Amino acid sequence: MLSTPLSYQMITRDMSVTLKRTAAQPDVKRATEYYEENIGKVTSLEEFLGDHKLYSYAMKAFGLEDMTYAKAFMRKVLESDLSDSASFANKLVDKRYQEFAKAFSFLKPSVQAPDALANVEAKYAANATDLGDTDALTKLSTLAYEKSLQKVTSVDDFVADSTLVAYATTAFGIDPPGTAASAKSFLRRILTSDPADADSFAARQANPAWKEFAAAFNFSPEGNVRAQTSDQVATTVSSYLRQTVETQAGEENEGVRLALYFERKAPTITGAYSILADSALLKVVQTALGLAAETGNADIDVQANYIASRLDIESLSDPDQLKKFLSRFTAMWEATNPTSTATSSVVNLITGQSSSVMSADMLMSLQGLKLGGL
Numbered sequence: 001m002l003s004t005p006l007s008y009q010m011i012t013r014d015m016s017v018t019l020k021r022t023a024a025q026p027d028v029k030r031a032t033e034y035y036e037e038n039i040g041k042v043t044s045l046e047e048f049l050g051d052h053k054l055y056s057y058a059m060k061a062f063g064l065e066d067m068t069y070a071k072a073f074m075r076k077v078l079e080s081d082l083s084d085s086a087s088f089a090n091k092l093v094d095k096r097y098q099e100f101a102k103a104f105s106f107l108k109p110s111v112q113a114p115d116a117l118a119n120v121e122a123k124y125a126a127n128a129t130d131l132g133d134t135d136a137l138t139k140l141s142t143l144a145y146e147k148s149l150q151k152v153t154s155v156d157d158f159v160a161d162s163t164l165v166a167y168a169t170t171a172f173g174i175d176p177p178g179t180a181a182s183a184k185s186f187l188r189r190i191l192t193s194d195p196a197d198a199d200s201f202a203a204r205q206a207n208p209a210w211k212e213f214a215a216a217f218n219f220s221p222e223g224n225v226r227a228q229t230s231d232q233v234a235t236t237v238s239s240y241l242r243q244t245v246e247t248q249a250g251e252e253n254e255g256v257r258l259a260l261y262f263e264r265k266a267p268t269i270t271g272a273y274s275i276l277a278d279s280a281l282l283k284v285v286q287t288a289l290g291l292a293a294e295t296g297n298a299d300i301d302v303q304a305n306y307i308a309s310r311l312d313i314e315s316l317s318d319p320d321q322l323k324k325f326l327s328r329f330t331a332m333w334e335a336t337n338p339t340s341t342a343t344s345s346v347v348n349l350i351t352g353q354s355s356s357v358m359s360a361d362m363l364m365s366l367q368g369l370k371l372g373g374l
Contacts (some may be wrong), residue, residue, distance in 0.1 A: 004255040004334040005327065011249060011256065012263070019241045028244055031057055032237055039236075040220035042227050045078055045106040061240035062100045078106050093277075095268075103232050109225040111152045116216045116229070121145075124171035131170075141167060155191045155223040159184045168216075172209045191219045196230060255333035258284050259326050266316045272304035275313075285311060287336070288329040 002010070011018050022028055035057045042048050049055055049071050059068045067074065077097045080089035089101040112120065121142050128138045145167040152158050159165060165187065169175055176183035176190075193202035195215040202214035220226045228236065242264060250257030262284045268274065275281045286292075289310050307313075315321040 001252065001339050003339050004253055004337070005330040007249070007253055007256045008259045008326070008330045011245065011260065018245055022241050022245050022248070028241070032240065036233060036237065039228055039233055040226045041222060043224050045075065048106070048227060049075060057240060058100070058236060060243050061236045062096055062103070063243060064096055064100060077101050078104055081107060103236060104227050106227055109153065109227070110229070111149055111158070111218055111225055112216060113218065113229045113231070117146070120168060120171045120216055124167060127170055127173055153225060155188055155219045158191065158217070159187045168213070172213045174207060174209045174213060188223070190214050191217050192221050192223055194221070253339065255330060255337060258333070259330050262329070263322065263326060266322055269313060269316055271313060272307040275307060276300065276303055284329050287332050288325060290332065
């Protein structure tokens with residue numbers, strides 16, 4: 001069995017290759033293909049929760065695999081209005097639930113994601129100005145577009161609304177060919193195409209603007225508004241593959257899984273309290289600092305101050321410094337957990353089932369150099 005540092009280095013040397021290799025594994029490939037082929041067909045939260053393959057895939061992608069059984073709880077998460085600070089998901093301390101809710105649109109099916117809508121509106125404003133429209137008229141047209149778009153529940157609703165069609169096609173500087181009837185049919189075929197598929201109707205058009213037009217909307221091949229946009233599906237799949245890499249690494253060496261987990265979570269670490277709130281992150285820091293992972297009664301502020309004094313947390317945003325820190329961690333892990341005898345599990349650390357903190361005496365007495373940024 002490879003040592004912790006070597007195993008971690010082999011996985012991360014070219015993560016894109018590692019992810020591709022993982023994606024090609026038969027069981028992973030089947031699960032991903034099923035998700036990609038069927039998530040666009042889901043039209044309700046009931047359908048999503050009722051399809052175990054889809055639901056469990058998404059849960060694993062967001063690191064919530066251990067909560068897959070809690071469908072009533074997850075229903076509340078997915079029904080949360082994230083714009084309301086008092087909503088169920090927003091009140092949960094674990095931010096993974098907010099990210100999960102954000103990745104789906106069961107509460108308010110979105111014909112256009114916020115970024116896509118902003119892009120269409122910017123394009124329209126530019127083209128409308130060239131056509132001689134005043135700023136006031138452009139703003140009124142945009143408000144009317146936003147209001148009408150909220151009523152759209154299918155591609156047929158969209159193509160039947162000449163005002164919506166006119167605004168959107170003006171934004172992209174395109175005009176559907178043929179008579180009014182054939183134009184609607186053409187638009188429907190465009191909007192139900194997968195722009196990522198080179199053989200799709202939209203992608204095969206001579207004018208590449210039609211491909212961009214299709215990508216700006218969130219319609220499935222069946223014409224309904226999808227629970228996830230194409231970008232959200234791609235992000236979910238990418239996250240699933242990363243989670244799978246970490247899980248498989250942990251089956252052989254928990255230190256490697258911890259290092260991979262820390263690397264993934266590093267961008268979310270804003271301070272010592274972020275580390276203390278996540279037992280897996282804390283385990284990595286304790287190991288790298290040479291601290292005993294024993295339960296103690298130290299004041300949380302004392303712990304935070306100690307970590308901040310020994311670790312330059314801001315430096316973790318620097319890839320080179322993060323690599324340096326994790327190299328130290330994997331070396332320290334191997335020294336205290338020789339690969340040939342390391343048998344404990346890291347699952348509870350990452351899923352938040354348990355936590356360990358240093359004792360007050362140990363905290364105040366241990367000495368060491370400040371890590372990061374050196």
